[in-house]
Amino acid sequence: MPLLLPSILIDSEYVYSLPKWIILIFQLIHNVFCASVNVFFNLLNSMKDKKKVPMITDPLLLKSAVECGRLIREGRLTSTLLVNAYIKRQQEVNHLLNAVAVENYEFALKKAAETDLYISTLDKKSDEFKNLKDKPLLGVPFTLKCSIKAFGYNPTASIVALNNRPPMNEECPLVSSLKNAGALIICYSTCPELRWNIETNSKLYGRCCNPYDVRRTSGASSSGEGSIIGAGASLMGIGSDIAGSIRIPAAFCGIFSYKPSSKALNGEGHEPGAPEGAPVLEMAHIGPMARYAQDLHFMTKLMMTKDKLEELKMNEKVEFKDLKFFYIKDFSYMESEKVSDDMLLGLDSVVKMINAEGNSICEIVLDELKHANEYWQV
Template sequence: MTTVSWKERVVEARRRLAESIPAELRIEVPQGKINVQKEGIQFLTKFEKDIISLDATTLLEAIKGKKYTCVEVFKAFSKSAAIVHQLTNSLTEYFPDEGLLMAQKLDDYYEKTGKTAGSLHGLPVSIKDHLELAGHLANMGFVTWAERRSPKNEDGIVKALRQEGAVFYLKTAMPMSGMVLETASNLWGHVKNPYNTNLTSGGSSGGEAVMVALGGSAIGIGTDTAGSIRCPAAFCGLYALKPTCFRFAYTGMLFPSPSQISIAGCPGPIAKSITDVKMFSKFLVDSEPWNSDPNVVPLPWKNDIEHKFKRKLTVGVIKFDGAVMPHPPVLRAIEICRERLQREGHEIIDLELPFDSYELMQNASKMYFLSGFKECKKLCEESGEPLIPALEKVLERFNIEEFGGSVNFKINAYRNGVRKSFLEMWKKTATQTQSKREIDAIITPNSSCSAFPHDFLPWWGYTTTYNVLDVPSLVIPITGEYADPNKDSKDLTYEPINDWDKENYEIYDAEAFSGIPLNIQLVGKRYLEEDLIAIGEIIDRAVNKKGCE
């Protein structure tokens, strides 16, 4: 084994990363709480600022329409990314030379042939750590893998991205193992929230969310087994889709314990607009993921689903999951949404989860950590590094040990039971609505917090529930609304109903938690991603007053 200590390896890895930032883009990072979003990114020209403000769909059109070259677009985003990283600590690798070469080649191709190289021609995409990008770092935040580079053969999403002309130039941080809802590791440190650097970006796809939110990349790809797409997208004011599992390819990724299948994981877009979510989801399905991931269902993308929803919506609201009361900004987001939808004539009915959410979380934890987290503990032992605090807490909180096959069978039966009860609840709404139709979707929080301090263990229930149910869900921000001490004061009369509720209640501080954008989660039916996005577009227009675009 190596004689270099894990701390030395960390220093070396961070040094290499820091040195990859060109001298002319290095900045003095201010201490204390910063709202990077508000303060903006230094060194950018007006031209570059215009570029990074566009969503991916508009950007692709602009490149195709020759308003911008791929090189111009790449330069704006990669410059921005270098600065964003210094302020938020969100990268693990930065390789603009490779990106520039790709962009240049794409421009040449377009110039020469008059055709774009693919549907993502020139799109600067950030790549989450554990997606295997040939020759680049992938370590899932483990020091033992600090120098690990991905093999030559790409697969799944990365392969499809390359084929369709996306541009690669950075990899983003994820937390040790991916199994916490923040982005922290001994190797890379903590990823900071773009709106309040004292708080977490959320995780595990925190690096992706920060890059997209601050214009370091045009679109991001998260992966979600417990909330890892939705939590950072929500905390960073973005749109995102966690699809049904095995709708998109889940091959070509690094995992320490690849085959926890009771609650499978899934990849999905993190984006600046719902249009981008739709465009990228369609791209992922159009790439025929069933030809690279044998578990993917061969379900072609359904176009023109919108005609199904040329009527008022009927939407369920689950504001409180019965286990942990969301913080005031989170509750306010739901009420804003309810009010704006009702004002446009959509029907809202209140619903309750048809199972005990705390019990669900206990069962889910056994599914996630069925092996007693053996594989990840072994990776820590290899380098000598300790588990990160949030992981220590989660293993202790759930009394994690290695569980046997009979426990596995029981928790899978439990899983199928809650899926069934959720389906029955959904169907039963047809008898409860004025429209006499079953609900189109459910609005619920993405988290009990709008964001939280680094190294805190938050309640996972609001996201994990929909992983256990394996139903798709969308994150939709409420534009212009932020956690605000004047509107979101602590409810001093509230009496917590369990230990986790108590911790969640106690940590809330209206001042400390301020500035984070509000959002909702929109939950749909299994494998009906197209329907959910179409419903999401209607809700987005109603809530965010975008009129008919």
């Protein structure tokens, strides 16, 4: 929801120091504005046909990346069959979504065929066959946000002026991590210009749509990843986040993702970059996106260095019953729209589930959130 006033014009410290009755008037004006925008766009959308991507019919598309990798290593599934299934699905849905920026189908099929040939020639009793476990994603396709560097690809970040550059000879370390595990890139997905928007509607690639209702946005800036994974046209991908760019598309498109903690994963390999030491680098992170929670955890471990795995105890089992949970229900400040009833219903269902498991869960109120936008700008 757009702010009632540009955030740079709002001094929240001053506004919230005003008499309470003035704050209530401002809040009322803001709420009326938000409600009016919702009514207007709901009316506008009602004049268009609601379309969504067709249901998945190929059972291959319903398997996790971890399971697909295991089946390929065991010779019970070919990489070519899996890659072809995802290419077919992308071709089936992309005319509705416009999530694919650059296809990598020919190269992906070539790598898949090489993988299948390699596995078929191995003696299943050999050490080489046993060592396939070191490539747990062998032959499994993934997608990549078009602002992230990969060998042989020009990461445009949807900037027209960068479209004719030669391919890169460098690569994001997280991309290399998945490749080293045997995964292969099937396509590069769209994002807004400079990755700086809450939706994608770029001059280079056009508008990216939500797989559940193409009248609506898939969020941004990792919009293409959210859209294509949510549509079942990709198993997993890599996005980036500074102010919700991974989390917003994940929420809008119903997939699993998160913004990594600072320095948990290597955030190098982004385009356009920032000068070394720039404060923005402390907030701009690259991270995994996936259709299955199992794959998200698995990808994270593959992307981490050995030191980080030990530091963050990623190989230790977490006892769910020992976890403490905290949640926030209300962001109703003048720079934020009230949380929708649907979102609150979803949150309540999660709270009830956690309560049923016997965990400690507590609602908290953070009054400091009324200054959140200014904190972020700092």
